[in-house]
Amino acid sequence: MPDDLTALHAIQSNRPPRAEESLPHRAMRHRGDVLAYVLVLGAVAISLLPYYWMVSSSLRTMENMFRVPIQWIPDPVNWRSYVLAWHAQNFTRYFFNSGLVAVAITAGNLLLCSLAGYSLAKFRYFGRGVLFILILSTMMLPLEVTMVPLFLIIKQFDWANTYQGLIVPFLVDGFGVFLMRQYMLGIPRDLIDSARIDGASEFKIFWQIVLPLCKPALVALGVFTFREAWDMYIWPLIIVSKDSLRTLPLAISLFMSSYGTAWDQLMAIAVLGTLPMIILFFVLQRAFIQGIAVSGLKE
Amino acid sequence: MSSAVQPRKLATRRWLHLGLTEKQALFGYAILFPTLAILFLFRFLPMIDAFAISFTKYDLIHPAQFIGLGNFIDLIQDPLFRNSARVSLIYVVFSVLPVWPLSLGLAVLFNRSLFLKDLLRSSVFMPVVMPAVVMAVVWTFMYQQDGVLNTVLGWVGIDPIPWLRSSSTALPAVILIGIWRATPYYMVIFLAGLQAIPAEYYEAAEIDGASRWSTFKDITLPLLKPTTLLVMVMTVIVAMKVFAVPMIMTQGGPSDATRVLPLFIYQTAFEFFDMGRAAAMSVFLFVAVMLFSVAQIRIFTRGED
Numbered sequence: 032m033p034d035d036l037t038a039l040h041a042i043q044s045n046r047p048p049r050a051e052e053s054l055p056h057r058a059m060r061h062r063g064d065v066l067a068y069v070l071v072l073g074a075v076a077i078s079l080l081p082y083y084w085m086v087s088s089s090l091r092t093m094e095n096m097f098r099v100p101i102q103w104i105p106d107p108v109n110w111r112s113y114v115l116a117w118h119a120q121n122f123t124r125y126f127f128n129s130g131l132v133a134v135a136i137t138a139g140n141l142l143l144c145s146l147a148g149y150s151l152a153k154f155r156y157f158g159r160g161v162l163f164i165l166i167l168s169t170m171m172l173p174l175e176v177t178m179v180p181l182f183l184i185i186k187q188f189d190w191a192n193t194y195q196g197l198i199v200p201f202l203v204d205g206f207g208v209f210l211m212r213q214y215m216l217g218i219p220r221d222l223i224d225s226a227r228i229d230g231a232s233e234f235k236i237f238w239q240i241v242l243p244l245c246k247p248a249l250v251a252l253g254v255f256t257f258r259e260a261w262d263m264y265i266w267p268l269i270i271v272s273k274d275s276l277r278t279l280p281l282a283i284s285l286f287m288s289s290y291g292t293a294w295d296q297l298m299a300i301a302v303l304g305t306l307p308m309i310i311l312f313f314v315l316q317r318a319f320i321q322g323i324a325v326s327g328l329k330e
Numbered sequence: 331m332s333s334a335v336q337p338r339k340l341a342t343r344r345w346l347h348l349g350l351t352e353k354q355a356l357f358g359y360a361i362l363f364p365t366l367a368i369l370f371l372f373r374f375l376p377m378i379d380a381f382a383i384s385f386t387k388y389d390l391i392h393p394a395q396f397i398g399l400g401n402f403i404d405l406i407q408d409p410l411f412r413n414s415a416r417v418s419l420i421y422v423v424f425s426v427l428p429v430w431p432l433s434l435g436l437a438v439l440f441n442r443s444l445f446l447k448d449l450l451r452s453s454v455f456m457p458v459v460m461p462a463v464v465m466a467v468v469w470t471f472m473y474q475q476d477g478v479l480n481t482v483l484g485w486v487g488i489d490p491i492p493w494l495r496s497s498s499t500a501l502p503a504v505i506l507i508g509i510w511r512a513t514p515y516y517m518v519i520f521l522a523g524l525q526a527i528p529a530e531y532y533e534a535a536e537i538d539g540a541s542r543w544s545t546f547k548d549i550t551l552p553l554l555k556p557t558t559l560l561v562m563v564m565t566v567i568v569a570m571k572v573f574a575v576p577m578i579m580t581q582g583g584p585s586d587a588t589r590v591l592p593l594f595i596y597q598t599a600f601e602f603f604d605m606g607r608a609a610a611m612s613v614f615l616f617v618a619v620m621l622f623s624v625a626q627i628r629i630f631t632r633g634e635d
Contacts, residue, residue: 063542067439074436075453078514082456084478085468097474101481147365154358155351162362167630169373171623175571175592176616179599179608180379181372200372203365209630233357262461264574265592269600280463284578287467294471301464312459316452323458323515324522326564 085305089113089298096294109295113303116296120286121274122303129279130307132197133260139202140256141249147203148211149237153223163212169205174265182269192273201260207252210325214248215241247321254315255322261308279304377616383609390603401610411611413586414594420501421590422569425508429565432513434558437520438546455514462511466578469507470494473579494580497587504576504588508569516561523557524550556629563626570619591615 088096089112091105116122151163174181181200182191190196218241226236242249264280271277277285283304287297312319384401388394405411440451460468472479473493480490493503527550535545551558573592576582582589582597589597591611599608 067442067444070435071439071444071450071454075450077510078454078456080478081460081465081468081472081510084472085464088471097476099476101478143365143368146361150358150362154354156355156358159358162366164627164631165374166365166369167627168623169369170627171620172373172377172616173567173571173619175573175595176612176619177373177376177380178596179605179612180376180383182599183379183383183605184371184376199368203368205369205373208365233354237361262463264463264577265596268577269596280461280574283463283467287470287578297467298471301467305460305464308459308461312452312455319459320455320518323518326519 085298085301088294089302091295093293093295112295112299116286116290116293116299117303119290119296120282122279122282122300124275125277125279125282126303128194128276129261131194132263132278133257135194135198136201136260137253137257139198140204140207141253143203144207144252145211145215145242145245145249146237147208148213148215149241151208151212152215153218153220153241166205166208178265178269185270191270192276194276196270197267197276197278200266201263204256206326207256210252211245211248214245218244248325250315250318251321251325253322254311254318255326257311258308258319258322380609380612380616383605384613386606388605390605394606397606401607402613404607405610405614410586410589411594414589414591414611415614417501417587417589418570418591421505421508421572422566424502425505425512425569425572426562426565428509429512429516430558430562432509433516433561434520434554436513436517437524438550440517440521441524454517457511457513458515458518460511462574463578465507465511466575469503469575470579473503495584497583497585500580500584500587504572504579507575508572512565512568516565519561519564520554520557523554527553556632560626560629563622563629567619567622567626570615570622 087103087105090108090110091102092107092109095102095105147166151159151166185191185196185200188196190199222240223236226240227233231239262280263278264284267276267278267281268284271281283300286300290296383394385396385398386394387397387400436454440447440454444450457465471477474480475490475492475495479493483491492499494500531549531553532545535549540548571592572590573596576588576590576593577596580588582593592615595608595611595615598604598611
C-alpha cells in the first residue's frame, strides 16, 4: 500500500520513475534489504523452533528422544504417543471443559461489553463519567492481585468446583467495555435518533442497528477474549480440585507433574492443546492480529 | 383565554420531552447494570477485601484475627519476601527492556515490502498463539541438559547450560521465554502505530534526501511516541503478573531463584494457607500495578473531557 502511494505521487509530481523501479526484484533494491531478510528469517526461526520441536518430539520414540547427535526428523514415526496420552487421562472431558468455559466467557463479553459500551457512548445520564472511569480502573485489579479474596468470595457463593465459578467472574472486562465504547462513539447519533422517530424500541435499535455496525470490533474482541480464556491457568488452579472440572491448561500442567518423563506423550498433549488456537489463528488471522492490535488502541 | 393555555401546553411538552430523556437514561442505566454488578462483585469487592484481610491472621479454618499492621511489618523483615520482590524486579527489567527495541525493530522490518511478507509475519506471530501452559511445558523440554537448545548452542561452541537446574541460570531461562512471547505481541501494536503515520511525511523526507536512519529518528520515532509509551507501560504490567511459566517450570526454585511475587502470593495463600500474609503481599503488588495502570488509563483517555 505505501509502495502504491509512492508510485502514485511520482506520477502526480511528474517525477521520472527511479531507474531501480524497473528492476524485477524491486525488494532487493538496497543492500539493507539483504540484512532485513537475514533478520526476519532469524526471527522466524526463533519463533518456530519451539513449534517444530513440540511437533517432532511428539512423533519421536522415547529411545530417540535424547539421542546424540540429536534426531531432527523423527524416525520411526511414533503416532502411538497421541493415543496413549489421550487415554492416560480424561482429556476428552478437559477439552470439553475448556471449550465450554472459553465459549461462555467470550459470549458474555461480546454481549455485556457492547451493552455497557453502548450505554457509555450514546446515552446521557447522571454519573456517566464517573462510572466510565470506575469501569476502566478495573484494569488495575488483575487476578494476580485479587486472587485470595476472590477465592474467598467464590467459596462463600459455594462456587468452588463449578462451571459458574470458572465463568461468571470473567463475563465482562473493563478493557472490553472501553474498546466497544470507543468504537460506538463513531456511530452517528442521527442514525439512532431516526430509528427512534420511526418508533423502534431501544433494545431493537441496539440489536438491529448498532450491533451489526460493530462487527469488526466484535470479532476482534471475541478472538482476543477467547484466546485469554483458553489460556486461563491461575484461576482454575485455585478453584478446581475435582477431576471432572479440570480445564486443559490445568490438566496439562498436572499431566506434566505426573508423567514428567514421558516427553512424547507430553508433547502430544501440548500439540493437541495448541491446535484450537492454531485453527482459530489461521481461520480468523486478520481478526486475531486485530484483536492484539486493538489492545494497544489509543484515541 | 388562549394566552392562559399557552404556557401550560408548553409545560406539558417540556414534561413529555423530559420523560423521554429520562426513559432513555433509564435504559442506559439498565444495560450498564450487569457490567457494574459483575465488576463490583468480582473486582472491587475482592480488592476491598484484600485490604481488610491484610490486617488479619487467617488460615481458612480458624476465624480471622485482627493483627493491625503485623503482616506488613513481618513482610518487610522477611528475607523470602524481599527475595521475591527482587526476583520480580529483575524479571520485569530484563524481560521488558529487550522487548522494546526487538518488537519495534521487527515492526519496522515488516512495515516495508518483503517477499512473502504475510507468511513471514504470521510465522513471527506464532509465539502469541501458543497457550502459556503449553509454552512452559515445551520450553521445559527444550531446556533439558541434552535438549535441543544446548545442541544448537553447541554448534557455535557454547558449553551446555544447566538452565532450570541452576539458581544462576533459571531466572534468565524464564526471562527468555517472556521475551519470546512478548516480542511478536508488541510488534503487532507497533505495526498498527507505524501504519497510522501518513505516507506524506516519508515522501517529504525522501525528496529532502534524508537518510534512512535520520528518517527513522526524526519522523518515525517522534510520531510513534504515544504507541511507544503505551507499549512501555503494558509490557511492565504484563511482566509484573507473570505466573504460569515459573509456576509450571520451577515452582519458584531452584533455591527461590524464580519465585516472582504472584507465585509467592499463590503459594502463601494456597500452599501455606496464610491468607492475611498473602493479602498483604497483594497490596504491595497492587500498588506497583496501579502506578503503571494509571499511566495506561491516562494514555487511553487522553483528549477526553
